[in-house]
Amino acid sequence: MNKLDEIIAAKRREVEENKSLYPVKLLQQSLFFQTRPVSLGEYVLRDDLYGIIAEFKRRSPSRGLINEFADPAMITLRYMQAGASALSVITDKTFFGGSNKDLIRARQNNYCPILRKEFIVDEYQVYESRSIGADAILLIAGVLSKDSLKLLHGLAGSLGMDVLIEVHDAADLDKLPADAGLVGVNNRNLKNFQVNTDRAINMADQLPGNVIKIAESGIDSPETLIMLRQAGYRGFLMGERFMREADPGKACRRFFRQLNGSFTEKHAG
Numbered sequence: 213m214n215k216l217d218e219i220i221a222a223k224r225r226e227v228e229e230n231k232s233l234y235p236v237k238l239l240q241q242s243l244f245f246q247t248r249p250v251s252l253g254e255y256v257l258r259d260d261l262y263g264i265i266a267e268f269k270r271r272s273p274s275r276g277l278i279n280e281f282a283d284p285a286m287i288t289l290r291y292m293q294a295g296a297s298a299l300s301v302i303t304d305k306t307f308f309g310g311s312n313k314d315l316i317r318a319r320q321n322n323y324c325p326i327l328r329k330e331f332i333v334d335e336y337q338v339y340e341s342r343s344i345g346a347d348a349i350l351l352i353a354g355v356l357s358k359d360s361l362k363l364l365h366g367l368a369g370s371l372g373m374d375v376l377i378e379v380h381d382a383a384d385l386d387k388l389p390a391d392a393g394l395v396g397v398n399n400r401n402l403k404n405f406q407v408n409t410d411r412a413i414n415m416a417d418q419l420p421g422n423v424i425k426i427a428e429s430g431i432d433s434p435e436t437l438i439m440l441r442q443a444g445y446r447g448f449l450m451g452e453r454f455m456r457e458a459d460p461g462k463a464c465r466r467f468f469r470q471l472n473g474s475f476t477e478k479h480a481g
Contacts, residue, residue: 215273216402220355222306223331231336242343244319245371249347252325252374253393253424255297256447262437262471265327265426266291266464267300267451268318270309274405279455280309288318288326290461291454295468298325300449303344312344319345327376327449331355338367348374348394353384354402362389376426380411382418395419396426396449409436416443434467434474 213221239245256263268284268291271277288299301318302310310329318326328346330337333355341349349368351361361377366389368375376394379385380401388395397412397419407430419425426447427440437448450467457463 214403215405216355219273219304219307219331220333223304223333226306227334227336230340234340236336236339239339239343244343244345249342249372249374250323250325252298252327252348252376255325256394256424256426258297261295261297262468263441263445263447264296264437264468265298265300265447265449266294266296266454267302267329267449268310268314268460269302269329269451269455270314272405272452273307274400275452275456277309278452279460282455282460283317284314285317285321287455287460289321291464292322292324294461294465296324296464297447298327298348300327300329300451301346302329302451304330312340315344315346325374332364333360335364335367338364338371338373341368342371342373346373348376350376350378350396352378352402353387354378354380356387358387361387365389365392378428379415379419382415385418385420388420392420392423394426394447395423396428396447398428399430400428412440412445413443416445419444434471437471438474 270280301315302308303312304310325347327348328341329350365375376396378396378398397415399409399411400407409430412427425445427445428449431437431448431450454460454463
């Protein structure tokens with residue numbers, strides 16, 4: 213069993229337990245069900261921003277501890293103040309050290325879109341995502357059948373949420389629903405967690421022309437982001453680049469200054 217299979221097996225057990233503790237009818241009583249989600253797609257496409265989706269994460273299976281005691285409210289607010297188009301919050305506890313509370317705290321302190329980064333395998337988790345204030349969810353094509361992907365994508369849409377569908381190879385593209393709006397190419401192989409930034413470049417032309425293209429993982433420099441943007445990507449999911457530093461918000465602001473400088477030099481040349 214590879215790491216991804218281990219994560220999914222654990223997630224299915226977790227979901228079954230949560231269903232008995234917090235039924236869907238209880239989730240639907242959350243105040244967030246009465247509020248309209250903010251569109252991730254619209255914010256990524258804003259001309260006054262660079263399309264960066266800044267991620268809050270405490271640890272990962274590949275890196276171990278990254279920033280275990282980080283404050284999600286403070287860091288996500290500083291991400292937004294630095295110029296992030298949207299936020300991503302990892303809620304998986306077992307393998308990434310996250311929690312639903314991390315996303316709720318981010319929601320309470322930010323008005324921009326928040327993506328729930330989670331291994332979603334069940335309709336229950338879609339309702340759960342809305343109940344904690346997520347505006348969008350991640351669906352990983354590689355762990356879902358085509359029918360399941362379509363079902364979960366449709367349910368999220370009915371709740372007003374955007375969906376970022378993550379793909380890793382050409383086989384995943386065959387599963388995309390006809391009305392897919394955001395498609396992300398993850399440069400990290402979730403089976404062994406190795407990163408190859410060429411993956412997004414190589415797959416750019418294979419993605420449907422009518423979707424918003426998102427590049428995920430391994431974006432460590434403004435030059436890499438600009439290269440991906442030239443390939444057609446409009447959104448850029450970045451987590452470890454900021455979270456591995458003592459002050460992620462400051463690191464994010466510094467990256468934006470470097471990015472502004474790189475764009476200025478490019479246009480001047």
